[in-house]
Amino acid sequence: MRNIIVKTNALTKHYETGSHTVIALNGLDFEVKEREFVSIIGKSGCGKSTLLHMIGGLDSPTSGTVIVDGMNLSEMSQEQLALFRRRKVGFIFQQYNLIPDLNVYDNITFPLELDGARVDKEFIGELLKTLHIADKIEVFPSMLSGGEQQRVAIARALATKPAIILADEPTGNLDTSSSHDVIGLLKVIARRYQQTLVVITHDLDIAQMADRIVRLQDGKILRGSDSYVGK
Ligand SMILES: Nc1ncnc2c1ncn2[C@@H]1O[C@H](COP(=O)(O)OP(=O)(O)OP(=O)(O)O)[C@@H](O)[C@H]1O
Ligand SMILES: [Mg+2]
Numbered sequence: 001m002r003n004i005i006v007k008t009n010a011l012t013k014h015y016e017t018g019s020h021t022v023i024a025l026n027g028l029d030f031e032v033k034e035r036e037f038v039s040i041i042g043k044s045g046c047g048k049s050t051l052l053h054m055i056g057g058l059d060s061p062t063s064g065t066v067i068v069d070g071m072n073l074s075e076m077s078q079e080q081l082a083l084f085r086r087r088k089v090g091f092i093f094q095q096y097n098l099i100p101d102l103n104v105y106d107n108i109t110f111p112l113e114l115d116g117a118r119v120d121k122e123f124i125g126e127l128l129k130t131l132h133i134a135d136k137i138e139v140f141p142s143m144l145s146g147g148e149q150q151r152v153a154i155a156r157a158l159a160t161k162p163a164i165i166l167a168d169e170p171t172g173n174l175d176t177s178s179s180h181d182v183i184g185l186l187k188v189i190a191r192r193y194q195q196t197l198v199v200i201t202h203d204l205d206i207a208q209m210a211d212r213i214v215r216l217q218d219g220k221i222l223r224g225s226d227s228y229v230g231k
Pocket of ligand 1: 016042044
């Protein structure tokens with residue numbers, strides 16, 4: 001039996017917008033097992049990104065709990081949360097957020113340097129090879145295609161060997177074929193390093209690449225929406 005690595009309990013998130021309150025998450029119970037690949041789908045505004053932010057400790061809930069790898073995030077200090085984000089989680093966003101003045105290699109190793117951690121050159125080399133960007137290490141982001149930039153962002157997220165990879169529409173800016181390649185590579189790497197993978201997507205074909213698909217609606221998981229892709 002695999003352990004549960006992510007668990008949310010009656011999770012709510014309200015945003016005050018002056019005139020009214022937006023209920024982004026509305027009592028959400030969600031679990032992910034270790035090494036599972038889960039995709040999250042649902043209409044724009046249903047709370048997908050908000051949920052991912054809560055799991056990644058980027059934002060705090062209004063009520064309810066988030067437990068990741070046995071840690072209750074709401075009981076952690078800002079410093080502990082910062083370390084948690086840096087060491088446990090790899091974030092991949094639709095915007096690649098690469099640093100323009102750093103070449104590919106430095107972009108990828110930047111989070112490690114920030115943490116004062118040793119750069120495992122062999123591992124980085126393997127990542128670069130798997131992601132087909134080994135010949136680009138000295139190139140600056142502006143000279144890369146969208147797909148290449150996204151693969152650099154993926155390598156950066158994976159460089160710290162995080163237990164959990166959280167991706168928010170990671171292929172939103174890519175064409176269908178590049179999207180499939182990128183998710184395929186992400187899946188290969190997550191398997192190889194026994195990582196848990198949560199991917200938000202609007203693309204049903206991409207969602208189908210996961211072990212399980214979860215659908216959100218109005219800040220909740222649509223009951224009975226879990227589908228096990230069974231791969
Ligand atoms: N910082 C914020 N302040 C106020 N409202 C917010 C904030 N962030 C999100 N919301 C609102 O919370 C709801 C959920 O937003 P969220 O970004 O989680 O949706 P989403 O499912 O990721 O949508 P999309 O598919 O468009 O990315 C939306 O109604 C959104 O307008
Ligand atoms: Mg979103």
